Amino acid sequence: MILALIAIAALLLPLPFLGVAPNRLLPGEGVSALDAAGFWVAVPVVLLALGAWRRLPGWAGAAAAALGVVAVLGLAGAAANDRLADLAPAARASFGAGFWVAIVAGLSLVAMRGAWMGLAVAVGAAVLWAMGGLDRLSLVVEATARADALQSAIWTHLALAGAALALALLVAVPLAWAGFRRPRLGAVMGAALSGVQVVPAIALFALLIPLLAALLRAVPALRDLGLGAVGWLPAVLATAAYLALPLWRSLSGGLASADPAAVQAAEAMGMTEGRILAEVRLPLALPVFAGGLRVAVVQAIGLVTLGGLVGAGGLGAVVFEGLSQFATDLMLLGALPILLLALAADTLARAAENRLARPA
Amino acid sequence: MIAQPVIAIEGVTVRFGTTDALRDVTLHVKAGEFCALVGPSGSGKSTLMRLVNRLVVPSAGQVRVRGQDVATLPAPALRRSIGYAMQSVGLFPHRTVAENIGTVPRLLGWDAPRIARRVEELLALLRLDPAMGVRLPRALSGGQAQRVGIARALAADPDILLMDEPFGAVDPITRRELRAETRRIHAETGKTILLVTHDPEEALELASHVVVLRDGRIEADGAPADLVAPDAAPFVRELLGGGQPGLRWLSLLPARGALDPRPAPVGAAMLARNASLADALSVLAESGDEALGMEGEKGSVRAEGILGARR
Numbered sequence: 001m002i003l004a005l006i007a008i009a010a011l012l013l014p015l016p017f018l019g020v021a022p023n024r025l026l027p028g029e030g031v032s033a034l035d036a037a038g039f040w041v042a043v044p045v046v047l048l049a050l051g052a053w054r055r056l057p058g059w060a061g062a063a064a065a066a067l068g069v070v071a072v073l074g075l076a077g078a079a080a081n082d083r084l085a086d087l088a089p090a091a092r093a094s095f096g097a098g099f100w101v102a103i104v105a106g107l108s109l110v111a112m113r114g115a116w117m118g119l120a121v122a123v124g125a126a127v128l129w130a131m132g133g134l135d136r137l138s139l140v141v142e143a144t145a146r147a148d149a150l151q152s153a154i155w156t157h158l159a160l161a162g163a164a165l166a167l168a169l170l171v172a173v174p175l176a177w178a179g180f181r182r183p184r185l186g187a188v189m190g191a192a193l194s195g196v197q198v199v200p201a202i203a204l205f206a207l208l209i210p211l212l213a214a215l216l217r218a219v220p221a222l223r224d225l226g227l228g229a230v231g232w233l234p235a236v237l238a239t240a241a242y243l244a245l246p247l248w249r250s251l252s253g254g255l256a257s258a259d260p261a262a263v264q265a266a267e268a269m270g271m272t273e274g275r276i277l278a279e280v281r282l283p284l285a286l287p288v289f290a291g292g293l294r295v296a297v298v299q300a301i302g303l304v305t306l307g308g309l310v311g312a313g314g315l316g317a318v319v320f321e322g323l324s325q326f327a328t329d330l331m332l333l334g335a336l337p338i339l340l341l342a343l344a345a346d347t348l349a350r351a352a353e354n355r356l357a358r359p360a
Numbered sequence: 361m362i363a364q365p366v367i368a369i370e371g372v373t374v375r376f377g378t379t380d381a382l383r384d385v386t387l388h389v390k391a392g393e394f395c396a397l398v399g400p401s402g403s404g405k406s407t408l409m410r411l412v413n414r415l416v417v418p419s420a421g422q423v424r425v426r427g428q429d430v431a432t433l434p435a436p437a438l439r440r441s442i443g444y445a446m447q448s449v450g451l452f453p454h455r456t457v458a459e460n461i462g463t464v465p466r467l468l469g470w471d472a473p474r475i476a477r478r479v480e481e482l483l484a485l486l487r488l489d490p491a492m493g494v495r496l497p498r499a500l501s502g503g504q505a506q507r508v509g510i511a512r513a514l515a516a517d518p519d520i521l522l523m524d525e526p527f528g529a530v531d532p533i534t535r536r537e538l539r540a541e542t543r544r545i546h547a548e549t550g551k552t553i554l555l556v557t558h559d560p561e562e563a564l565e566l567a568s569h570v571v572v573l574r575d576g577r578i579e580a581d582g583a584p585a586d587l588v589a590p591d592a593a594p595f596v597r598e599l600l601g602g603g604q605p606g607l608r609w610l611s612l613l614p615a616r617g618a619l620d621p622r623p624a625p626v627g628a629a630m631l632a633r634n635a636s637l638a639d640a641l642s643v644l645a646e647s648g649d650e651a652l653g654m655e656g657e658k659g660s661v662r663a664e665g666i667l668g669a670r671r
Contacts, residue, residue, distance in 0.1 A: 265450030268415060269464050269512075270439035283454045 003112070004052030004065075007105035008045050011072070016096030018076060020083050023090040024138060024327055030096055036079035044071035044102070051109050062114030069106040070124030072099070077134035084136045092138040094329055138329040146333070150318065154337055157314035160232060160307055161300040164239035168296065172244050176251035186252060193245040204241065205306050208234035235307030235314075242303055243296040250292020254285025287356045294349035301342045308334075364427050366391040366520065366552050367412055372421030374407055374576075381407040383576045384421070389554065389569065391519070394546050396555045396563035398599065399573035405556045408573065409522050412554065413442045425520070440464050443513035443521040443551075447528040449505050451497040457508050458493035464516040482511040486541065503534035507541070514545070523555045527562070539566060560600045564588070564612060572596050585612035611638035615654065615661050618668065624653030624660035631655065637666050 011017070016030025017037075033041050050056065051065025080093035110117050125134075134140045143150060179186025196204070213229035216222055227233050258281045266276045308316025315334045322330030365388035374382040382404045389395045397405040410416040411423045414435045423430045430438055451460050461482055462475040470478070483490050486507040497505060506526060513521060523542070527535040543566055546553055557563050563570050564584045572580040572587065572595075580587050580596040588600050588609040597605045615635040624630075629647045631640055631654045640661045643652055651660040 259450065259453060261446070261448035261450035262452050263450075264448075265444070265446065265509075265512075266452070266463075268413060268439060268444040268446070270436040270441075270467055272436050275467075280452060 001052050001054075003105045003109040004048045007048045007068070007072075007102045007109070010098045010101035010105065011041050011045055013098070015098030015101070017098040017102075018079050018083070019094045019096045020087075021092050021094070022088070024092045024142075024329065025325070028092065028094055028096075031079070031083065033075065033098055033102075036083070037075045040075060040078075044068045044075065044106075047071055048106055048109065051106075051113065058114050059117070062110055062117035063120065065106060065109040065113060066117040066120040066124070069103060069110060069121050070128065072102050072106060073125055074128055074133055077128055077137055080136040080138075081133075092141070092329070093136055094138040139332055142327075142329045142333050146318075150333065150337070153313065153315050153318050153334070154341075156312075157301070157304055157316070157338070157341070160235055160304040160312055160314050161239070161297075163232070164236045164243060164304060165296060165300050167236060167240040168243035168247050168300075171240065172247035172251060175244075176248050176255065179248075179252055180255045189248065190252075193248055196241045197245055201238070201242065201303060201306055202309070205234060205238045205310050208238055209310060212237075230311040232307070232312045234310045235304060235312035239300055239303045239307070243300055246292045246295040246299065250289045250295075251285065253292075254288035255281055257288055258284040287353070290349070290353040290356050294346065294353055297345045297349055298342050301338060301345055305334075305338055365389055365424075366426055367554065368422075368424040369408070369411060370422045370424070372411060372418040372423060374404070374411070374416055375419040380576050381416075382411075382418075385576070385578055387571060387578065387581065389552060391552055392550045393569045394553045394555070394567045395569040395571060396557055396567035397571050397573060398557055398560055398563040399579075400599075401558060402575075403573040404576040405558075405573050406524055408571075409524060409554055409556050412520070412522060413439045413444060415439075436467075440467055440516065441518055441520075443516075443518040445506075445509045445513040445521070445523045445526045447525040449509040449529075451500075451505060451508060451512070453497055455496075456493060457488075457495050457497065457500070460497065460508060461493075461512045461515050463512060468516055478515060479511075482514060485514070485545065486511045502530045503538065506530055506534075506538060510538075510542070510545075514549075519551055521551050521553045523553065525556055525558065527557075542566065560602060564600060564608065570600070572599060585609060588612065607638055607641075610641060610666065611636045613637045615640040615666075616657070618661055618665035619654065619657060619659040620651070620662050620665050621659050622651070622662075623658060624651050625649070628653050628660070631661060633657075641666055 011033045014032045014034070017033035017035075018031045019028025020031060021028035047064050047068030051061050051068055053061065053064075056064065076095065076099055084091050084093055107118070107121065110121060128134050129140065175189055179189045199207075209229050212227075212234055216227065216229055262280055262284075263276060266280045271279065304312075304314055305316035305319060307314050308318070308320040315338050318334030319331050319338075320334075322328070322332070322334060367387070367389040369385060369387040372382055372385050373380060385404075385408060387408070397408055399405045407416050411418060412425060412430070414423075414430050414433075417431075425433075425438070425442070451457075452463075458476075458479045461479045465475045465478055479493060480490060483493060488504065488507055488511070492500075492504070492508075497508070500508065506529070510523075510526060513523075526542075527538045530538065539562060542553070542555075545551070546566075555563070555566065567584060570580075570582065570584050570587055571578055574595060580593055584600075586592065587596050588605050590597075590606070590609070601608050613636060615631055615637050616633065618637060618640070628649050629643050629652050631643065631652050633655050635654070640652060641663075644663055644666075651662045653660055
């Protein structure tokens with residue numbers, strides 16, 4: 001209810017809905033939703049109000065809210081087409097505060113009434129894009145101009161996150177096993193891995209560069225293996241250092257979660273240590289471990305962004321390029337895919353986790 | 361030929377850190393015996409039992425099972441040949457009842473149809489619903505879980521069954537049922553059973569051979585009636601006697617042993633052939649008669665005969 005009110009207020013109040021500027025670097029002149037779209041504003045307003053109407057069943061409310069969000073986007077696209085029609089090609093139309101408030105409040109409403117309707121929003125946005133309804137929006141212009149670079153940045157981003165996750169697993173699995181067998185050692189590991197979390201991520205990424213440079217000077221043979229003090233290596237190492245804690249902690253917790261009586265019974269029935277691990281400890285640890293893995297995957301996608309600072313590329317490089325040029329749309333072009341990737345990874349991992357937690 | 365004890369514990373000491381859990385303990389259990397280990401907590405009874413399947417390794421002395429020194433046998437193979445049931449049951453929570461019961465047969469490499477047949481047999485033996493096989497342990501009551509635990513211990517038809525307080529965590533009615541079940545299984549299968557319990561009544565009721573432990577030593581080792589007899593050691597009599605050691609002793613002696621050649625008076629109450637002296641005393645107290653008859657016997661059972669057990 002309150003979400004719909006916020007979204008509607010953002011559309012009706014004289015807030016900047018769209019910013020129109022002569023080129024991508026100059027600040028734009030704000031245009032409110034009413035000025036930009038006229039009476040068409042009524043379409044999203046009615047849809048969002050319907051989305052909040054309690055008499056409607058959840059799916060219908062979610063569908064109305066989803067259509068409302070798509071309508072807001074459509075209005076912005078149409079207004080951009082309209083306003084820039086007579087201006088030079090360098091002119092830009094970017095999203096303003098009113099647009100963001102309406103979109104975020106509208107999406108929250110969708111999420112509350114039926115999250116799966118988020119798919120309808122994605123489909124609606126794709127249709128608008130395909131029909132050219134969004135062509136003059138600065139974000140779309142930016143994305144079209146950099147389509148190839150953006151695509152390769154997404155793949156680099158995923159590769160970096162995957163490599164960091166693999167490395168962290170490679171470290172966390174044996175450490176968790178050793179710590180499980182020797183609890184005192186485990187306590188030391190916990191303290192060390194938690195210590196890493198205290199270091200600010202940016203500092204750790206930066207710190208690795210001189211450390212790696214010194215290492216490569218000392219052992220030049222490493223350079224022949226394609227390792228460098230800047231680039232993917234510090235990004236993967238630093239990200240892995242952060243991921244090690246959630247992975248290690250969930251593995252240790254999972255291993256310890258096995259009912260001691262079940263383990264004892266397995267031993268008394270003549271299972272070897274290896275079989276007890278495979279047949280009792282690991283199956284019982286899996287649901288706990290899945291939770292840690294999900295946290296780590298989402299963190300990996302987020303943290304690898306900082307790799308943009310140390311020359312590793314990926315979507316972080318796009319965000320930081322936007323920051324250095326103060327080009328909001330470029331920042332968004334990097335940040336939105338990161339957000340979507342993280343959300344997608346979280347949703348997939350959560351589904352897998354629920355499957356594991358449910359008894360066979 | 362002298363029968364070899366199936367379990368022989370010879371001069372065993374078990375040291376945990378600086379304390380001795382068992383001190384120079386020797387115990388022989390013959391094939392087919394139902395042997396109960398009783399004693400207060402911390403007396404070493406569980407440790408003594410766990411020597412048999414090498415869950416505990418002696419610091420000194422030797423443990424022989426079926427004539428072989430267990431130190432020379434691979435532990436997994438030894439354990440697969442001995443059934444094990446315990447108070448906390450320890451069913452695998454992620455496996456069905458049938459999978460739990462079939463654990464040891466699977467470890468032994470039986471084929472699937474044979475395991476399935478055996479699981480069916482065991483569900484019947486423990487009087488469990490055959491449909492229970494597909495359930496997960498969390499869906500079972502405490503008594504059912506305990507029955508499944510015992511079925512799992514019996515799965516590969518071991519000749520030796522170790523039971524570590526298997527009836528400790530269930531309600532009194534279920535406990536009585538499980539005891540009766542265990543006695544029946546022992547009678548039907550003739551397995552050697554080693555039972556750890558802190559309940560003296562349970563030990564006296566079930567076992568043919570009772571071992572009393574205190575502070576890591578064996579205090580007494582013998583037939584139940586001998587351990588509560590008036591000449592038994594005071595600690596043992598006190599532990600097993602339950603406040604009325606004399607009555608408990610009479611409950612362990614057969615009434616047939618006190619038969620008097622004089623015939624029973626006409627109309628006297630009749631005792632069953634397997635009645636104990638305590639049963640006879642109880643009937644005498646209720647009827648007020650001087651003498652009782654016994655089914656299939658000519659003589660009578662008289663108060664002086666019952667109380668003459670001492671002589």
